[in-house]
Amino acid sequence: MNRGLPCLLSAMLVLAACQREERDTRPQSVLGSGDQPAAVTALEPGGQRPASSDNKAGVFEANAFHLSEGKRLFNWFNCSGCHANGGGGMGPALMDQKWLYGSSIESIHATIRDGRPNGMPSFRDKIPDDQIWELAAFVRALSGNAPKSAAPSRDDDMMPHPSENRLPDAATLGKSP
């Protein structure tokens, strides 16, 4: 088989194009700024990668002020229009133990920032990053995933359900401990 001919032809083509296309043989290994990696799936061929955590997570997750701000913003940015007070509507329930895109604060932060394909809008250009963390922390409180001492303890409006600091951990709901 004659290998020479195709090589010659391709060399001629490259010459004809005058300029050689640039190839980045070593792509950047770090993500662009502001794009924290959040696992979209638990499936990782060959074994799970250690969960990456964002250092903002800890700052926001157990902080009563941030949680109560998250509760206020949940109405302010119309999250409640689609998710009601956690029971869901146009969007899924957020107070149950079922998570489509992960229950970690990092995953929820990514959900709010980037949106999700079946109708969760991206709020990237609408909500400052720290407020997205406050919202994410509050979303976790809806399924009982916030310290009781920090979760909001009252509703100023018509009561949809017991206040967040009294909501049970959805993962153990209906199961004996």
Next chain:
Amino acid sequence: MAAMLGWTLLAGFALVTTAVAQSTSSFAINPPSAAAPPDDGQWAMPAKNYASTRYSELAEITEDNVKNLQVAFTFSTGVNKGQEAAPLVVGNTMYIVTPFPNILYALDLTKPGAPMKWKFEPNPEPAAQGVACCDVVNRGAVFFDGRIYFNTLDGHTIAVDAATGKPVWNTHIGNINIGETITMAPLVVKGKVLVGNSGGEMGVRGWIKALDAGDGHVVWTAYNTGPDAEVLIGPDFKPHYDMDKGKDLGVTSWPPDAWKIGGGNVWGWISYDPDLNLIFHGTGNPGPWNPDLRPGDNKWTAGIFARDPDTGAAKWFYQWTPHDLHDYDGINEQVLLDMTWQGKLRKVLVRPERNGYVYLLDRTTGEVLSAVPFGPVNSSKGVDLKTGRLIVNPDKKTGTGKVVRDICPTASGLKDWQPSAFSPKTGLLYIPHNNMCMDEEGVEVNYIAGTPYVGMNVRMIPGPGGNRGAFTAWDVAAAKPAWSLKENFPVWSGAVATAGNVVFYGTMEGWFKAVSARTGALLWQFKTSSGIIGQPITYRGPDGHQYVAVLSGVGGWAGAIVSGDLDPRDATAALGFVNVMKDLKDVTTPGGTLYVFRLP
């Protein structure tokens, strides 16, 4: 309690009044023949005909033999969301359109088991699911001149060749990024496909468009808020009541610019009178729900327009619910009838309305002849027939920071979209409906395009008597109920009436029921795989026999708790509907199956 209710339902039915409408038979009440031609045994549009009677002249299935009805074939739609559509039957083919992703199927009725002839998948944008207020439903397709026309959730109207399933045209008319979706069934009138948008909970400005059936280009667009020029209000516009007269009311009856995000959507039913050359369509609720944010009458929301189908020009308008306080969309079906009213022959339209009244309107002028509640109503005290105005009950007025309790009916109305049927044989209108009340609290809300614009916390509860639904036969001539059946859940399915004096409807538990058109007596029932919220139809099959078809598959606003797997612990979930449907998850699961029945 639940067991007892189940027992009562099985044992028979509850009669509210026992008077049977025999007296009406001396009055002939008929749809205008131009809008309801003699029955050809097909079912080419969801409402059966332009008069929207949902009545079939087929009479093989009767009060006597309906008890023998059995399943002829079934078909899985492959989509487990609320199935609100009416199947269509044209020639030897049945057509069904599913909820999102809006798959259109054609089934061959000539072959055993009705195998699939073709399917057409429009692949709508998945993100549309997030901006559909109340499940991702579709209310059906329509057949016209060799083509099937239907809408997709992400705002496309599509024409498909009925024989081959190949798309002919596809016009993009709705924008999901401002919260616009399309859920209604189109109607084709004089070669124009009439389509309106949904989005009253997202601050979407309502419109109706006419698309050319041939190539899909937009012939006219009429908005339901804004300046007269855009509402297509011109010299021909002659509303009956003073409250609807004046220049640019679609602007001046709102705070500055609020009409731009004010709702008034067209997501329900359209009727057509060929003699008058008028189409009739309702308009949805004003947005946001919190009325404090939009002082004024909020024209032209929560009302009804008569328009010229050729140009869209408005002829008259009537507002069921000026300055709506409770999400009383005005989009229900209007049944066109000719009848004697107080000694005079009148061209009327009958409208069981969301705000709780059965209206009788003169369809040439928009004058209200009568408005009588068909169930418990306390949000208003009647309709002033002089001014045409709904008399609002000040005790049930909602507003920011105020919780108002026990408002009847709910935001979903005494009756929502679920269409009624009229039998000229009995003079009765068969109304599937709700019986619920609610607590409401107005709250502040920001307008963010493409997100909900509601501003109301809602919590629904069962209405008086505890039955959340009812199926009422309304004596049109006497303007009072002839009989009414109680149902545990809202009756969210449509109805169909037949010349065999059998009326069909479905329940959210999944029962498909046949009742006597005269007395309401339960004659037959069949338990389908999921709750029924679809529109039953009946047709003559290729073998010459009568068939009855319905889609089973719970969902819609009422069934969102099941189809959307919502959490019953939140009283405000699904805009407050979940609170009154907490037990629905215990009795049914999502589904999507066509059932077709015939006599042995």
